[in-house]
Amino acid sequence: MAKDGSGNYLAEQDQDSAGCSVMISYSRKDKSFCKALYDALAVDDRSIWIDWEDIPPSADWLDEIHKGIETSDCFLVVLSPDSIKSEVCQWEVDHAVKNGKRIIPVVCRDVDYREVRKELASLNWIFFRADGDDFNAAMKLLLKALDVDLRHAKTHTKLLTRAIDWERHDFEKSLLLHGKDLKRSQLWLSASALGKEPKPTTLHLSFITASQALATSMKKRKLIAVFFAFIVAIGIIWPSWGVFFFSLVFSHFFVFFASN
Helix, strand or coil, X not given: CCCCCCCCHHHHHHHCCCXXXXXXXXXXXXXXXXXXXXXHHHHHCCCXXXXXXXXXXXXXXXXXHHHHHHHCCEEEEXXXXXXXXXXXXXXXXXXXXXXXXXXXXEECCCCCHHHCXXXXXXXXXXXXCCCCCCHHHHHHHHHHHHHCCHHHHHHHHHHHHHHHHHXXXXXXXXXXXXXXXXXXXXXXXXXXXXXXXXXXXXXXXXXXXXXXXXXXXXXXXXXXXXXXXXXXXXXXXXXXXXXXXXXXXXXXXXXXXXXX
């Protein structure tokens, strides 16, 4: 990811009027239902990530799945007797949980609640069963669930993708937040503390904390540079050993306190 010199990367979401992007996790045996769900979600130009290809798992394939989850604002998992037993679906849920995604379970076929993993069992389910549920009514519930706290969810994704990039580049300082982005991330953390979802992950917190530490360090360095320039100016204007000695001692005290 290229570094944004303006420090205003997060502000791009203010011009993004689309709803939350979504990744759909499903069993291949529920493909026909997922196509109907995809078509219903796609009418408002929403970004949707879904793997239609029935290919064997590989390293490259898994990387693409992980990227789809990381870059989507919401993770929609289609529950059915087949999906809750699918190893691939479980891998996808694991990665969504790890990255703190907003997870929304939708039921296309009845499942035994006791067989559903606790991260999904504890959430509100939306029912799309063919034998009695109203598809359009369920879609209204789903759209509402997807887009609650829209800006907060989009910021979660933007910060996450930047934090992952920072981690993969061995915590390169040039990839940290600065300027308006850092201020926005701190406001986002405050909103999370007040109850907005999704919550920050440990990686979010590490990324923002490291960014704040670097910003504080840079401010101190700039202050020290300005002070030393002031000392040099004094030495030029009043070239006496007494003034120079006083300035030198005072500057050492200043550097000591400014660096702590």
